[in-house]
Each structure stands twice: as structure tokens, then as C-alpha cells.
Amino acid sequence: MGEKRILNDKELDLSVNRLCWQLIENHSDFSDTVLIGLQPRGYQLAKKIHSKLLELAPISSIFLGSLDITFFRDDFRRREEPIAPNQTDISFLVEGKNVVFIDDVLYTGRSIRAGMDAINSFGRPKQIELLVLIDRRFSRELPIEPKYVGKTVDAIDTEKVVVEWDQDKAHKGQVSLIRE
């Protein structure tokens, strides 16, 4: 088993910053845009992006929600271990809004498909964009592509990409590739 650092503390910060500026470029004052973090890990990233956006741009508020996709997954009864559902918290309307899905790692694309199904229970968004920190580009099983990418990674199926946040005071986060 080996471990390779993909993004260290500083690089991670730079990537998140760049993603935020790209969002500001496309959505200006976020009056018609909402951020949706996919539970559980995408929501962690979404919270970071949300607070950074408020720091970087003169915007008073941006809607941020969390979406749990457990009941919309296509692998129910096909997994060895059941998945525990998380909380969904969307306290605003998504009808007619630009929705930005935020997830940490884009792999097969199946979670995003489930997310698109799930968000429809809350209304019909005008459009859905996808922001991911890590894009494992050669592993896609569905025709899903992200619009905003932190870093593209070439990894094989036996490897795992792990994003960690706030391990301790000195390290705010890192991304590593773990070979099993």
C-alpha cells in the first residue's frame, strides 16, 4: 500500500481560491444561483467554498444547501455494506435557479446522476453545473463532465483518492492518492 500526495495544504487552498473566482466570473452576484453540496464530503467542500466566496466578493449572502442522494442511488441492494443516509437541508427554492453541485471527487459519475434525480424533488432548476475538487477523468461510467475542476487526476480502479480537511491547526487540508 502506497500513498502519494496530490495536493498539499497550500495547493489545495490555491485550487479552492481559483474555483471561487471562476464561480464569481460566471455567476456575478449569485442572486439566481444556489450552491448544493453533495453529502457527506461534497458538503464539506461546499461550506469552504461558500465562506470563501463571501470573503472574496462583495456579496451579502449566497444560498447553500446539502443534498443526500442515498435513496436515489442506483446500487441499492447491490452493495456489500449498506450506506447510511445523511441530512438533506435545502431551505430555499431551486425552481428556476442556477444550481451548482459541489462534490469532492468525481469518479464514475453515478452519484451526480443520483443527485440530479434527487434535486428534481425540490423543483426544476434552470440549469445544473458541476464543480469538483478532483476529477478522475478516465473512470467515468456515465456521460457526465464537470464545469469547474480543481485538479485532474489519472488513477486506476484499485487506487483511492482521499480528501482530508482540517487534520490539525497547521494543516488545513490535503488530497492524497492511496494505492491498495
Add this chain to the structure above:
Amino acid sequence: MASLSVNHLVGIKELSKEDIALIFQTADNFKSVLNRSIKKVPSLRDITIANLFFENSTRTRLSFELAEKRLSADIVNFSSASSSVKKGESLIDTVNNILAMKVDIVVMRHPNPGAAKFLSEHVDSKIVNAGDGAHEHPTQALLDAYSIREKLGEVSGKKVVIVGDITHSRVALSNIFCLQKLGAEVMVCGPATLIPKYIHELDVKVEHDLRKALEWCDVANMLRIQLERMDVNYFPSLREYTMLYGLDKQFLNSLSKKIVVMHPGPINRGIEITSDVADSDQAIILDQVENGVAVRMAVLYLLAEKIKREA
């Protein structure tokens, strides 16, 4: 995530504390689904569920049906009034015929105690007991405890009194098991004729004076008098029962603390509780009904999770 320790929901007796916690956790998630504009998830879209009701039911049956539909399962309904049971077919034959049509989960209500257990031993499908005679009614107990947890924060350490016809009640027995597993204290209260002789062996308190019972408790679960199950007279008259064990607003207000009032339905207004109690802010009767769908969704979801898909 853990999964249930049982393959069927025959009774609360077979469940562990962890199973109940898992059901409640999952029900929390389904409750949030039920508050969306589209109240449906696709989880059980390749599962077929048969609802077999060999005994009348409105609420439980509707609640199960709704839970199944919200999970996108295919369902078939059956009630004994319009079936071959009337022509003398045995339970196992009826069910085997239905299973031959490839049903994954059977939800069954039956007048005979033990019917669900019998079925779970003889057929391959997952069985959910929706009430078997005067034995158990597990989903009712789960939704009752879930509603107490929602209203009071937790069940552990709470004092619950079950009032009324304990002898003929499956709700009482399942509630006793469920509440005790979650760490609540349970008391039963009613006329001596409607309280089983050896009930104290289940470690419940017995009280015949309603005022004493209500002063003791945090939650009162007022059961319905099941006239349809009574072959002899257990008390002189309904009017006398109401005078001794009925709860009206004046009585409720005279208690030294605010208790929570529950009722598993259907209510006989004016017998076990009066209308103003049923409609008061201390009653959580309609919350129980609402939670029933979420809890049943959780039970069906967690049982379906155990049906592994054939490759």
C-alpha cells in the same frame, strides 16, 4: 452503516436496541423526504410488496400503502373480505399462491397470534407483521416511540402509561417491549378484568386508579376499547368505563404537570378520550399518523436492503 439483525419484522421482541435506533435514524431521513414537494424516492423500484389484510384496517393499511408508494415499490393488495379465504383456503396456501407471483415482501395483518411468525418460517419473502391478533403490532409501537422521541427529545428515562384494554391489545404488548428496550418505564392502567393476570412479569407497573397513573407519567397512551374482541362483558357498561378510565379536558387540566396524550386510533371520541382532549395541543395523535408513514418506509427500506439482487 449497520443493517437490521432480523430478516423479518415479526415483533418488537426480536429486535435489538440498535435495530430500533437504526429504524429511527432512517425514519428521520424519510420524514424529511415526506416534507418535499415530490415525496417519492426510487429506492424500491424493483421490489414487489403484497399487503395481505385478513382483518379490517384503515389507518395501518393506508399508511403501509403510502409508505410503499413513496418508496416506488410495486404493490398488490388483498383483503380477506373479497378473497378465497372465505372459500376455505389455508393461510399457507393463500400466501404461497401470492408468492408464486414473485413477491419480495409481505405485509400481513391476521386475527391469529403468531400468524406472521408462522409465515416467516415457511416462505422466502420478508415478512412485516401489521398486527397478529392480540399479540404484536410492531410498526405501531415503533411509530409511538418515535413520536415520543420527537416530542420529548428521547424515550430513555420517560414514564409511559398505557391505559385501557391491555388484554386485547397488540399495541400494548409491542409498546411495552419497545419502550422498555429504549429505557422507558412502563405502567399499565385499566380495570382488573382488562389487565392480563401475569403482566407484572414483563416488569411493568400495574395501576387501577387513572388519576394516580396520570400523575406518575410523562406520556399517556389511551387505547381503544376493542368491543369486537370481547366475547363476554369485561365491565358493566361503557358509561361506567368512561367515568373511571375516560380522559376529559377538565381531568387533564387538573393534573400537576403537562403530559403528552397519545392514541393509536381509531378514536372512540367520548369513550377513552373526549374530543377536546383529542384536539388539544397536548395530544400528538396526528403526529403519530404522520410519523407512521416515515417509520414504515424505514422498516421496508431496511428489510429490502437485505434482499440481495441476483446477479
